[in-house]
Amino acid sequence: MKRIIITVVIIAAAFAGIMFLLNKNKAKNEEETAVVAIQNAAVAVRAEVVDLKEVNAEYITNGVFAPKQEVKLSAEASGKVIRVLVSEGSYVKAGQTLAVINGDKQTVDVSNAQAVYNNAKAEVARFESAFATGGVTKQQLDQVKLQLENARNNLKSSQIKASDVNVTASFSGVVNKRNIEPGSYVSPGNELFEIVNVSTLKLKISVDEKNISQVKLGQSIKVQSPVLPEKTFTGKVSFIAPKADASLNFPVELEIQNNASNDLRAGMYGTAYFGADQRVNLLVIPRNAFVGSVSSNQVFAIEGGKAVLKEVVSGRSFGDYIEIVSGLEQGTQVITSGQINLLNGTPVEIIK
Missing domain, CATH: 2.40.420.20 (conserved putative lor/sdh protein from methanococcus maripaludis s2 fold)
Structure with missing residues (x-):
């Protein structure tokens, strides 16, 4: 029994010693941490x-050149393409025929409409003669006149459809894409050509709210392109957005006249310089x-x-x-x- 008591006392004394050492080390660590905190307060x-x-003070901003005019021509009549008169890269003038679609059906429709119109016209002439002698009533004469008007409208409609077999350019420009070949069958809405006009381009840029007050409609601006560093162009401000975007930038468009060789191309990057080069x-x-x-x-x-x-x-x-x-x-x-x-x-x- 005495041996057990001695063992318990020894264990308790050892535990007390360990706790003393731990508390002493904790106090020392806290003291060192406080010193470091004081040293690192700043x-x-x-x-x-x-x-x-x-x-x-010159304000510089970048954008991308876009063609002033760009259109995708679609078929307005159904049929087989019998002739394609231009290639990609060809320069075309406004009203020039680019392709011809087989118009046999449209030609027949015009002939039929013309015959109906001629007959209605002759019928009106006969009824007017009969009405003068009392052979027909005013109501009967008005009825044949209405038939003549309908025949005239149908003839015009068929003539318009017949002209749709000729695909023509709506403005002068360059054929950027050609999606048909002779023998292709097309339906209304099929895209046939893409025409772009790069003789005049637009430079689309964004101007931040700090500098938008410097920009005025009609203002002449120096414009350059990084791919043509030795050439300078002049742009005129053609549009200033009345409302800023989410980044508080205002979309602005400049109109630039291309040079004779059309060195500027749509899709190129451009730089606009607002204000004089002043220090x-x-x-x-x-x-x-x-x-x-x-x-x-x-x-x-x-x-x-x-x-x-x-x-x-x-x-x-x-x-x-x-x-x-x-x-x-x-x-x-x-x-x-x-x-x-x-x-x-x-x-x-x-x-x-």
């Missing part, structure tokens, strides 16, 4: 000074100083060693720099890196 950030910078001094900050994105209009400034969230009004974009209209003064330090770790009033330490 968040490391990078910063730049708000200052005047010489920038190019001006503006108050700017780096783009990466904004919290999240430029549209947030929020930046962290450093005041008394702390990060202070500021609301600003941003202006035009100049590459990596954004114009500041109001909200910051020259000489203020703004944080450009480390914003994700900051709250309003967080102590900060500037690192190089």
Whole structure:
């Protein structure tokens, strides 16, 4: 019994020693953690000074050239194609015949309609003579006149259908696609040709809300294409959207007269230059100083060693720099890196 008591006492003493050591180590760890927390209370950030910078005030935006006129010609009559008169790449004039569809049925319809019309016309002449002598009533004369009018309308309709066998160009341009060959059978609605006019093109661009006030209808704009770096074109503003899209950009269209060799082609990228190439001094900050994105209009400034969230009004974009209209003064330090770790009033330490 005495041996059991001694064993229990030894185990209890060992357990008490272990608990003492654990509590001592815990206190030491908490003390070290507190020291580290004190040392790391200031968040490391990078910063730049708000200052005047010489920038190019010219506004540049990119877009894609599109043909001013583009149409897909479809068949308006059923039948077999007997002749195709143009190839892809051919230049065609307005009203030029591009293909001919077999019009035998339409020709027969016109002949029948013409015969009915001739007969109705003769019938009206006979009834008018009879009416003059009292041989027919006014009602009978009106009835045959109505039949003549119906016959005239049917003749016009059949003549129009007969003319539909000739597929013609609606404007001058280039055949971009040809989807038929002689012997093909077509029905109304089948796409036959695609015609584009690239003598005049449209450049579709987007202008942000900060610069849309510079754009006016009829304004002449310098236009270039990266694939034709040595050539310059002039575009005129032909459309300004009255409403911005979801990105607060306004769709704008420029009309550009192509050169004699039609070097500009639909689908090419184009660049529009708004305003003269002029250097001006503006108050700017780096783009990466904004919290999240430029549209947030929020930046962290450093005041008394702390990060202070500021609301600003941003202006035009100049590459990596954004114009500041109001909200910051020259000489203020703004944080450009480390914003994700900051709250309003967080102590900060500037690192190089």
